[in-house]
Amino acid sequence: MSRRAASFILGFALALLVGAGLWWWLSGRVGLRHVGATAETEVPTGEKVGFNLYFPADGGDLRSEPRELQVTEAPKDRIRKVVEALLAGPKGSGLVRPFPEEVTLGTVQLGKSGIAYVDLRWQDHPDPPPSGSTEEIQRVYSIVDSIVLNVPQASRVVLLWNGTQRETFSGHLDLSRPLGPDRGAAAPAASDTPQ
């Protein structure tokens, strides 16, 4: 091998090494920038907003409990936070949680027509808890009223159970179509005005 050929090979190898290093450095920068951007959107930018949550109450009614929840402007986020707070249960006396403690919130969707889709999930329970009509009304309208009377972009609610829309939860209310609020049952007390 002549000296000229050897220098050419060495130069080519050096160029390859520099190129690979540059690529590694640049891809690392891009990766960092991407991670940084994601982390930035995950930081809560919302604020504390007052809501009236409608909980089942003694006597078979619904009664509102004022709450401050950390939410963004996004209606879907507000629906999610409202339902999660309902499922977590009330803070005041004389009120009860609408569903058993193990029930969790799955997907939340909000259609352009104002219909909110709320999926309630209870592992290993294909059916909602059995109940009479008042109990079913308390459960269903606790969710429906708390959404529709707090999030103006949602006018009606479709409730799903473990991802499936049912004819009824417990044999009474027709859940095969979106439900509007039961304003009479859930009218907030004067002192319950949102903050």
Next chain:
Amino acid sequence: MAFLCLLLPVLVGAQGERPQAPPAASPVPAPTRGPSVTLEGREVQVPVTITSSGPMFGLSPLVDLIGGELTSDESGESISLRIADKDVVIGPGNAIITVGDAIFSLSQPPTQGEGGLQVPVDFLTRTYGDILGYVFEWRPETARLTIARRGERELAVSLDVVHLQGMTTVVLQFPEEPRYQINRSQPGAIVVEMISDRLTPPAPKEIQDPLVQAVAIDPQRVRIQLAPGVQAASYVLENPFRLVFDVHQTSSVDVPTGPAARTEQAPGIRTIVIDPGHGGSETGAIGPSGVPEKELTLQLSRELAAKLGRLGVRVLLTRNDDVVLPHDTRTAIANQNKADLFVSIHLNSSLGSGAYGTETYFLSPQATDSRAARAAVAENAGPAGAGTTGADPAAQDLELILWDLAQSHHMAESQRFANLIQGELNQTLQLRDRGVKQAPFRVLIGATMPAVLVELGFVSNPDEEKKLQDPAYRDQLVEALTRAIARYKSQVEHTPEPAAGGAQPGSAAPAPGQVPGQPAPAAPAPAAPAPSRPPAKVGRPA
């Protein structure tokens, strides 16, 4: 290309996994000789269609051969077959039939075909088999239906007569269901006549009862001789089979119904469907001591059906056993039988404590939206899509308008009826009045007659749960419901109202448009009793 090669099997697989609709009852090739029917050993001419769900037989020729009377209403929605003293109600395209007071679900719905209405074998077994004692045997290998009369059975019968709280109950118990008919044509007597069965009478028993003078049993019949001024309502209990007669004094709530008021066109309450809430795996509410709502609703409904017999109306239960029954089937039973009232019996529960009392619901307007109307109109067009739906938009719009008118009328009537029920329950029994309310309850959607859902107490409340298990308390509830129905009936039929036990009609009535679960403020005047049927019957969910 490689991508397509990979994608193709996935697409083909997905196609294979796509849920398939249940196979329609489509005609399939029959054996080469052709299906045939023999009656008592001789071949008879009856049209037979073989479908994938089984054979279908022309009903009209069978009626001519075996007996019975076949009639159809003007709309063709409902066909009645009278065999002995029992009415069989058929809705073409609907697998549910009513035989007397019993309801059966067939393997496939009766449909119009060659020779008119065609029916499956189990229809024949449930009707001619059970009522007249015929045996129907279909052999697929020869495509032959053999019809023969069953031999006489010897059935032992036992008799019990019990008098309690002013009512006598006569119980006839059999080892299996006999073929019988009840004859009430003799004044002061009820005769249970055997059809192709013979009874083995029990040892003679002396009856000392204020309401029943004697019970005579011979191999052909049981004759119950009643005391003057009493009435009896009958019902059936299963396992073992019992024929029960509740005998009671003619009550002040009885409404005089003259023949003139019973013409076909006159407004009236002739058929009432009682719907025991829940059933089977759908238990409804469970009380603190473990009592399921479904059991109490069935007990209450049976007791109510027995009491309503005194009003001279036909009473049907949507279920008489512990079975799951879809909501649409419950209202379909009422629609198909042209019921004039639909009463769904429920018991309540609540989250939290302190809830008690009774409430009565009728349908809220948000449940009667245009989608429901269009669905009902489409259903009414029949399974083959016949009728106006889809064919003539103008006619469809007219049907929707008529549906809307009918629904408005039903809601007003349901409200009036609900108010009478609440009045009787609360003022008579001094129960807590939770009011008349509206809600989008599934079981009330699609009913084409005044329809209510009555909550007769909270099983979640320990005190009320205990009371609801007491037969005497249940009897008071059922008596109050009976009075409310009698009062509504008399209002509709322009007959004198029975003595009121409770509220004035129309008082504190809610207004249509009320939100779910809330008492309504306004009160519509009872005014002129409206016709019991809508201006046009357009909704008939199948």
